Amino acid sequence: MVEAHSNDLLIGVLALQGDFKEHINMLVDSGADAIEVRTYNELESVDGLIIPGGESTTIARLLIAYDLMDLLRFKINLSFPVWGTCAGAILLADSAPDLDRPTIGGIPMTIKRNAFGTQVDSFETDLQFLDLEGGDYHAVFIRAPLITDIAADVEVAACLSNGEIVAVINKNLMATCFHPEITEDTRLHRKFIELVTNYKIKKSSKV
Amino acid sequence: MTTDKNSNSNEGEHLTATMSVKVGLAQMLKGGVIMDVTTAEEAKVAEEAGAVSVMALERVPADIRAQGGVARMSSIDMIREIQDAVTIPVMAKARIGHFVEAQILDAMGIDYIDESEVLTPADDQNHIEKTSFRAPFVCGCRNLGEALRRIAEGASMIRTKGEAGTGDIVEAVRHMRELWGGIRMISNMTEEELPSAAKNLQAPLGLVREVKKLQRLPVVNFSAGGVATPADAALMMQLGADGVFVGSGIFKSDDPERTAAAIVKAVTHYQDPVSLVEASEGLGEPMRGVATANFSEDQQLSVRGN
Numbered sequence: 001m002v003e004a005h006s007n008d009l010l011i012g013v014l015a016l017q018g019d020f021k022e023h024i025n026m027l028v029d030s031g032a033d034a035i036e037v038r039t040y041n042e043l044e045s046v047d048g049l050i051i052p053g054g055e056s057t058t059i060a061r062l063l064i065a066y067d068l069m070d071l072l073r074f075k076i077n078l079s080f081p082v083w084g085t086c087a088g089a090i091l092l093a094d095s096a097p098d099l100d101r102p103t104i105g106g107i108p109m110t111i112k113r114n115a116f117g118t119q120v121d122s123f124e125t126d127l128q129f130l131d132l133e134g135g136d137y138h139a140v141f142i143r144a145p146l147i148t149d150i151a152a153d154v155e156v157a158a159c160l161s162n163g164e165i166v167a168v169i170n171k172n173l174m175a176t177c178f179h180p181e182i183t184e185d186t187r188l189h190r191k192f193i194e195l196v197t198n199y200k201i202k203k204s205s206k207v
Numbered sequence: 208m209t210t211d212k213n214s215n216s217n218e219g220e221h222l223t224a225t226m227s228v229k230v231g232l233a234q235m236l237k238g239g240v241i242m243d244v245t246t247a248e249e250a251k252v253a254e255e256a257g258a259v260s261v262m263a264l265e266r267v268p269a270d271i272r273a274q275g276g277v278a279r280m281s282s283i284d285m286i287r288e289i290q291d292a293v294t295i296p297v298m299a300k301a302r303i304g305h306f307v308e309a310q311i312l313d314a315m316g317i318d319y320i321d322e323s324e325v326l327t328p329a330d331d332q333n334h335i336e337k338t339s340f341r342a343p344f345v346c347g348c349r350n351l352g353e354a355l356r357r358i359a360e361g362a363s364m365i366r367t368k369g370e371a372g373t374g375d376i377v378e379a380v381r382h383m384r385e386l387w388g389g390i391r392m393i394s395n396m397t398e399e400e401l402p403s404a405a406k407n408l409q410a411p412l413g414l415v416r417e418v419k420k421l422q423r424l425p426v427v428n429f430s431a432g433g434v435a436t437p438a439d440a441a442l443m444m445q446l447g448a449d450g451v452f453v454g455s456g457i458f459k460s461d462d463p464e465r466t467a468a469a470i471v472k473a474v475t476h477y478q479d480p481v482s483l484v485e486a487s488e489g490l491g492e493p494m495r496g497v498a499t500a501n502f503s504e505d506q507q508l509s510v511r512g513n
Binding site: 015016017018019020021022038053054055057058061062065066086087098099100113114122123124125140142143179182 | 221222223224225227228230231232234235236237238239254255257258259260294295296318468471472475476479
């Protein structure tokens with residue numbers, strides 16, 4: 001396990017809308033430096049990005065309105081690490097047929113919005129998460145999406161007990177249909193920090 | 208939007224409608240604007256402008272004020288039309304204490320129920336017991352005590368009341384300052400001072416302790432009642448709101464589409480005056496509004512429910 005060094009790693013949380021403050025708190029609790037990202041320059045300054053839960057329609061619209069969409073796609077192509085939770089997972093999918101605007105994309109998968117019905121059908125449950133030490137992960141699903149199809153090289157990271165996919169990892173990208181930021185379990189945030197650290201090491205060794 | 212339950216999901220081991228789920232639902236609205244809409248077309252304008260949710264209403268508060276009469280839960284047909292028109296969450300209002308209106312909204316699969324002082328109260332003593340509903344509730348408050356009483360009844364989201372339908376921000380500011388003043392007071396108290404504070408606030412001691420621990424409300428808090436311009440919205444964000452409700456301010460303005468997008472921008476970039484300039488330029492006239500300073504008690508909607 002690679003330790004995160006807070007003085008040389010800066011992780012951004014997309015702060016256009018949603019529960020970005022909770023992600024910031026989780027990152028700080030996990031030993032990373034974190035900033036809210038709303039502008040082009042802020043996005044340029046970070047080593048990795050979390051796209052929080054919120055309204056995917058709203059965030060997708062604001063990414064274009066505030067000129068962040070092209071830069072984000074460009075960076076993702078260059079292996080920039082991004083983790084999307086719930087709305088963020090929808091935005092990382094190459095295909096979200098029921099979102100009425102384009103996603104950011106990056107993960108070759110299809111995702112279905114509000115897959116469990118309206119929010120009165122939101123729920124909590126325990127999951128086994130790929131390579132996560134310390135036992136089951138207690139996941140909170142809120143108006144959650146469901147990953148309905150993935151390309152062969154995308155790694156499944158967690159499923160519901162009936163086999164439906166709710167988390168994937170695809171190289172530099174992570175997507176979870178649930179909300180680790182509103183629990184007190186920082187294990188997935190630490191996992192993402194590890195991903196960002198590895199990316200940064202790889203990037204600096206290329207120079 | 209479908210209300211069908213997913214038959215594939217293994218319901219047996221899933222905990223639904225827990226308090227953490229309900230509070231979490233409201234978390235996802237943070238940093239967003241919730242807009243009052245009266246038709247499916249307005250709902251689409253709101254969604255396109257970047258609203259995080261719409262409030263389905265038969266009349267915006269400014270019209271309720273102007274026209275008088277009894278204001279009730281909106282018609283089922285109108286709410287359904289709006290639910291069908293957008294993919295963002297749809298909220299609807301029930302009268303204070305009218306638990307049957309709330310039951311009906313819950314059964315329709317509405318995303319949030321607003322037990323609202325904007326409608327004519329159905330019970331002048333009691334609010335709805337909200338914990339037994341599947342849908343989360345949002346309720347208004349003017350100060351910390353009122354907020355904690357609503358949370359104790361099961362509200363999972365709070366909005367400061369302001370004075371709806373006026374376009375005058377002064378009451379919204381007053382209520383937000385009162386609320387945060389109360390939170391700061393509690394945060395600075397010693398443990399042994401809390402029981403007496405709870406008594407004075409007329410709020411449960413457990414929740415008062417939680418406020419001290421968190422140094423904020425245990426649920427999301429939006430601002431409502433009086434926001435008419437991007438500057439008003441950013442003002443409420445800088446005063447500590449998690450997001451903003453805009454009622455009459457959008458569809459009573461000259462250019463609802465631009466005003467809606469401008470207020471969304473002001474809420475996202477509330478700390479950046481340059482963005483606020485961009486959000487504010489070229490908007491045309493905001494809603495005309497009515498100053499609240501000389502309101503008699505029966506003109507004040509915010510005194511309803513306590």
